[in-house]
Amino acid sequence: MxxxxxxxxxxxxxxxxxxxxxxxxxxxxxxxxxxxxxxxTDTTISIINSYQKQYPEIFKVHINEQNLRSVKxxxxxxxxxxxxxxxxxxxxxxxxxxxxxxxxxxxxxxPNISVIASNGYGIDENDNILNVITIWDVIPFIxxxxxxxxYFEIISFSGNIATGATMAIKKDFIQKTIPFPxxxxxxxxxxxxxxxxxxxxxxxxxxxxxxxxxxxNQQVGGVFFENTEKRKDRLIKFxxxxxxxxxxxxxxxxxxxxxxxxxxxxxxxxNTTIHRNIFIKNIELFEGxxxxxxxxxxxxxxxxxxxxxxxxxxxxxxxxx
Numbered sequence: 201m202x203x204x205x206x207x208x209x210x211x212x213x214x215x216x217x218x219x220x221x222x223x224x225x226x227x228x229x230x231x232x233x234x235x236x237x238x239x240x241t242d243t244t245i246s247i248i249n250s251y252q253k254q255y256p257e258i259f260k261v262h263i264n265e266q267n268l269r270s271v272k273x274x275x276x277x278x279x280x281x282x283x284x285x286x287x288x289x290x291x292x293x294x295x296x297x298x299x300x301x302x303x304x305x306x307x308x309x310x311p312n313i314s315v316i317a318s319n320g321y322g323i324d325e326n327d328n329i330l331n332v333i334t335i336w337d338v339i340p341f342i343x344x345x346x347x348x349x350x351y352f353e354i355i356s357f358s359g360n361i362a363t364g365a366t367m368a369i370k371k372d373f374i375q376k377t378i379p380f381p382x383x384x385x386x387x388x389x390x391x392x393x394x395x396x397x398x399x400x401x402x403x404x405x406x407x408x409x410x411x412x413x414x415x416x417n418q419q420v421g422g423v424f425f426e427n428t429e430k431r432k433d434r435l436i437k438f439x440x441x442x443x444x445x446x447x448x449x450x451x452x453x454x455x456x457x458x459x460x461x462x463x464x465x466x467x468x469x470x471n472t473t474i475h476r477n478i479f480i481k482n483i484e485l486f487e488g489x490x491x492x493x494x495x496x497x498x499x500x501x502x503x504x505x506x507x508x509x510x511x512x513x514x515x516x517x518x519x520x521x
Contacts, residue, residue, distance in 0.1 A: 201304055202231045204281035204371075205289050208273045209248060210238040212291035215413060216247055218327075222295040224255070230287070230300060235261045236277040238268055244291075271388045274364065275380045281371065288389070290365040294323070294411040302409055303368045310403060314373035315396035317362035317389075318405035322424050325415045332424040333431055335361060338439045340406045341432060347440060351404070352397035355390065356482055357461050358439040362404065363423060364389030365412060373401065381472040386464065398478050443493075448504055451497035455490060455518045462486040462520055490520060 205223055209216060223230060233255075235248050245263065252259035260280070268276065278286055285307065287300070303316055319337065322330035338361050342349060354361060367389060377395050380388045396402035414424060425431050441454055462483060469479040498505040512518045 201285050201307065202283035203228075203285045203287060203300060203304070204232040204234060204283040205230050205287045206274060206277035206281050207233060207235045207289040207291065208238065208270065208277055209235060209240060209244050209291045210267075210273075211240045211242045211244060213240075213242040213244045213247060215292035215415075216244055218294050219289065219291055220248075220251055222293075222297075223289065225297060226295065226300040227298050228301040228304060231258060232281065232283055233259050234277050234280045235259065236268075236273050236280070237261070237263050238273045239264055239266070271380050271382060274388045275378060278369070278374050279378065281374075284371055286369045286371055286374065288364045288367045288369070290412075292413045292415065293320075293365050294327075294413075296409050296411075299409040302405065302407060306403070306405060307368075307370070312401060313403045314370045314399075314401035315362075315392055316368045316403050316405060317366040317393065318407055318409045320363075320366055320408050320410045320412045323411045323413050325413070327411070329411075330414065330424060331427050333427050333435065334412070334425070335423040336363065336366065336404075337432075338435050339404045341436050342440050343406070345436065345440065349404075351393070351402050352400075354439055355394045355397055356465070357486075358441070358457060360387070360390035360393060361439065362389055362393035362402070363412070364392075366410060367392065369396075376474075379472075379474075381468055383464070383467040383471050386467065395475055395478075398475070446496070446500060448497065448501045451493055451501070452508070452518070454493050455497070458486050458490045458493070459518050459520060462490065487520060 223233065237245055237248065248261050252261050262280065264273065274288065285304065306316055307313060320334065322332045322334055324330060339349065364387065369392060373396065377392050380391055393402055412423065425435065441457060442450065443454065465479045465482040465486065469476060469483065
């Protein structure tokens with residue numbers, strides 16, 4: 201399978217060379233690198249142009265006439281890729297040497313899968329590995345509980361566990377995801393993972409295949425957490441809620457998560473013309489879950505529920521509308 205890399209850049213002069221070098225030294229060489237720059241004002245463009253001169257057979261550089269921001273810039277980049285497998289790439293990470301090989305092996309062994317994401321390391325501005333729990337550790341944590349993974353339920357109900365920097369996508373699946381919707385706090389990686397998971401075409405590798413950099417100038421972050429058992433337990437609970445727990449605090453947690461998921465799906469329904477049936481079904485599902493557990497909570501904890509409802513209305517918390 202031939203490969204493309206969709207790399208989006210914006211004022212990334214500090215780390216772009218490390219990322220490009222890591223892509224170029226893969227044990228299975230990539231066949232194409234599409235760079236879409238979003239109007240950099242530093243030396244990023246001159247750096248990527250120098251790589252294009254060195255590797256004219258694989259590098260194609262596109263400079264956006266206006267700033268598209270991350271979601272639409274990645275949409276453009278993947279649209280320009282020509283090969284069967286498309287790897288998404290940030291400008292400030294580092295790939296392990298075997299990343300492409302690991303993904304291609306998994307695609308070959310699992311022909312029904314169209315989108316793969318993976319685990320990764322956290323690093324700081326000086327390449328030091330961080331002692332943190334990452335959002336990608338959630339899937340291995342849940343696996344260890346013995347629960348069968350349902351990626352669509354996890355992403356729909358709790359949120360995204362697949363960062364774009366870890367993704368590889370079959371080109372024939374890209375057409376099912378374009379155009380990427382523009383919804384606040386919702387990014388292209390979650391969109392791609394959600395649509396793939398809805399068709400059972402998404403998979404997650406526990407193997408750490410890249411180094412994700414934490415620094416002040418990154419456009420999207422929020423994937424690192426304190427490495428403690430308490431934080432680990434909270435993440436498991438967040439992404440794998442226990443619907444059999446009848447404690448008052450768990451009812452509050454479920455209602456909050458359901459309400460947020462409901463609103464996210466309403467936003468998607470209002471901002472996309474494709475896959476609308478998914479969001480219609482999710483809206484109906486989450487509305488039903490919300491009312492079911494709110495009714496149970498009020499029945500079992502009438503006094504606390506009464507005061508919680510007053511507080512929630514005042515603070516606009518746990519409200520569907």
